[in-house]
Amino acid sequence: MTSxxxxxxxxxxxxxxxxxxxxxxxxxxxxxxxxxxxESFGQIYPALADLEREGLIARLDAQGARSAPxxxxxxxxxxxxxxxxxxxxxxRPRNGTLLRLFFGRQxxxxxxxxxxxxxxxxxxxxxxxxxxxRAELAADADLHDDARYIELTIAAGEHSAHAAIAWAEEAxxxxxxxxxxxxxx
Amino acid sequence: MTSxxxxxxxxxxxxxxxxxxxxxxxxxxxxxxxxxxxESFGQIYPALADLEREGLIARLDAQGARSAPxxxxxxxxxxxxxxxxxxxxxxRPRNGTLLRLFFGRQxxxxxxxxxxxxxxxxxxxxxxxxxxxRAELAADADLHDDARYIELTIAAGEHSAHAAIAWAEEAxxxxxxxxxxxxxx
DNA sequence: ATAAGCATGTAAGGAGTTACATGATTCT
DNA sequence: AGAATCATGTAACTCCTTACATGCTTAT
Numbered sequence: 001m002t003s004x005x006x007x008x009x010x011x012x013x014x015x016x017x018x019x020x021x022x023x024x025x026x027x028x029x030x031x032x033x034x035x036x037x038x039e040s041f042g043q044i045y046p047a048l049a050d051l052e053r054e055g056l057i058a059r060l061d062a063q064g065a066r067s068a069p070x071x072x073x074x075x076x077x078x079x080x081x082x083x084x085x086x087x088x089x090x091x092r093p094r095n096g097t098l099l100r101l102f103f104g105r106q107x108x109x110x111x112x113x114x115x116x117x118x119x120x121x122x123x124x125x126x127x128x129x130x131x132x133x134r135a136e137l138a139a140d141a142d143l144h145d146d147a148r149y150i151e152l153t154i155a156a157g158e159h160s161a162h163a164a165i166a167w168a169e170e171a172x173x174x175x176x177x178x179x180x181x182x183x184x185x
Numbered sequence: 186m187t188s189x190x191x192x193x194x195x196x197x198x199x200x201x202x203x204x205x206x207x208x209x210x211x212x213x214x215x216x217x218x219x220x221x222x223x224e225s226f227g228q229i230y231p232a233l234a235d236l237e238r239e240g241l242i243a244r245l246d247a248q249g250a251r252s253a254p255x256x257x258x259x260x261x262x263x264x265x266x267x268x269x270x271x272x273x274x275x276x277r278p279r280n281g282t283l284l285r286l287f288f289g290r291q292x293x294x295x296x297x298x299x300x301x302x303x304x305x306x307x308x309x310x311x312x313x314x315x316x317x318x319r320a321e322l323a324a325d326a327d328l329h330d331d332a333r334y335i336e337l338t339i340a341a342g343e344h345s346a347h348a349a350i351a352w353a354e355e356a357x358x359x360x361x362x363x364x365x366x367x368x369x370x
Numbered sequence: 371a372t373a374a375g376c377a378t379g380t381a382a383g384g385a386g387t388t389a390c391a392t393g394a395t396t397c398t
Numbered sequence: 399a400g401a402a403t404c405a406t407g408t409a410a411c412t413c414c415t416t417a418c419a420t421g422c423t424t425a426t
Binding site: 006009010013016017033034035036037038077080081084085088089090091092093094095096097098099100101102103104105106107111112115116145146148149150151152153155156159160162163164166167170171174175178 | 191194195198201202218219220221222223225262265266269270273274275276277278279280281282283284285286287288289290291292296297300301330331333334335336337338340341344345347348349351352355356359360363
């Protein structure tokens with residue numbers, strides 16, 4: 001296997017929502033799952049090749065023409081359900097902003113403020129893009145059957161972004177105090 | 186270089202708070218930074234070897250005895266400040282729970298409920314461990330100079346955990362409705 | 371016609387985990 | 399004496415990213 005189960009899950013899952021080309025799978029994963037999942041370019045095509053070889057997906061065109069969209073076969077859907085039923089692998093967290101804040105004494109209060117401010121701006125951008133995603137979800141009839149589940153993931157992003165904004169505002173206030181006491185000393 | 190800058194930052198940072206052995210660095214990263222950072226075992230010792238070779242850290246014992254604690258040299262502290270000043274690298278998100286919920290139509294509402302419930306339980310455990318971390322931070326005089334910055338990262342965890350709990354409760358209510366409509370059809 | 375975007379892939383290399391391996395120290 | 403924990407390291411392997419490479423289709 002050149003690709004992991006995790007990649008297979010994401011690719012098969014994307015095709016379970018609508019048939020599409022590899023190129024479109026890449027865009028869907030980036031644009032729709034991007035807030036909580038990522039696949040690099042070099043993983044998606046090998047994964048599609050694996051899945052096609054194993055009979056789990058097939059091109060919709062009878063001749064299997066290049067650039068015809070892939071769709072899951074019945075065996076592919078069954079495999080997807082098995083993959084989804086496995087427990088999620090805990091991902092190793094790597095939050096560079098919090099790492100820097102933890103060592104903020106070395107970095108200095110002003111640089112920390114810039115990091116927190118950036119976090120706040122990113123969270124607000126995230127909220128805006130989730131607002132757009134909600135509108136698109138409501139408008140796209142193809143997604144109807146999946147929409148209630150997709151909304152749960154959008155809600156998760158919204159809660160997370162609101163929490164980031166609330167934290168950032170508190171942290172900025174604290175950092176102003178710290179900066180004052182640092183410059184006083 | 187066998188280890189990345191990222192690992193060097195975390196290891197040097199840990200030593201900037203208090204001198205310690207490699208073994209202790211590993212435990213500190215797991216126990217203290219664990220909520221937002223991870224380093225695997227096989228990264229930490231090579232990183233320490235790199236840093237020692239480059240004169241950025243040294244064993245406190247004059248003979249450099251095995252098992253004497255490491256501390257950053259002045260050059261090491263300067264290097265740490267440079268590393269911290271670099272912009273954080275965006276980490277590749279991989280949230281297996283949200284991926285599964287996104288494809289919840291294939292997984293089924295009951296399995297989704299179990300995933301969300303597990304998320305809620307983990308967030309509550311996280312809150313409890315942050316409560317303990319706050320108490321330890323207040324009690325440990327060695328950490329006094331870093332404490333205000335460390336508190337910011339604890340607060341980030343708390344906001345995030347509260348958001349996860351609020352989301353999970355909403356999502357569980359929604360999933361009960363979905364399960365009813367699925368069993369009705 | 372030509373530029374932009376669609377579509378598909380490969381290869382080299384870096385990052386990170388796991389399992390393995392060893393020995394010292396401390397507690398009971 | 400034996401068990402648990404402290405302490406240090408290596409090697410194989412998997413996973414993933416990045417850069418490279420190619421050709422087609424569609425709009426201007």
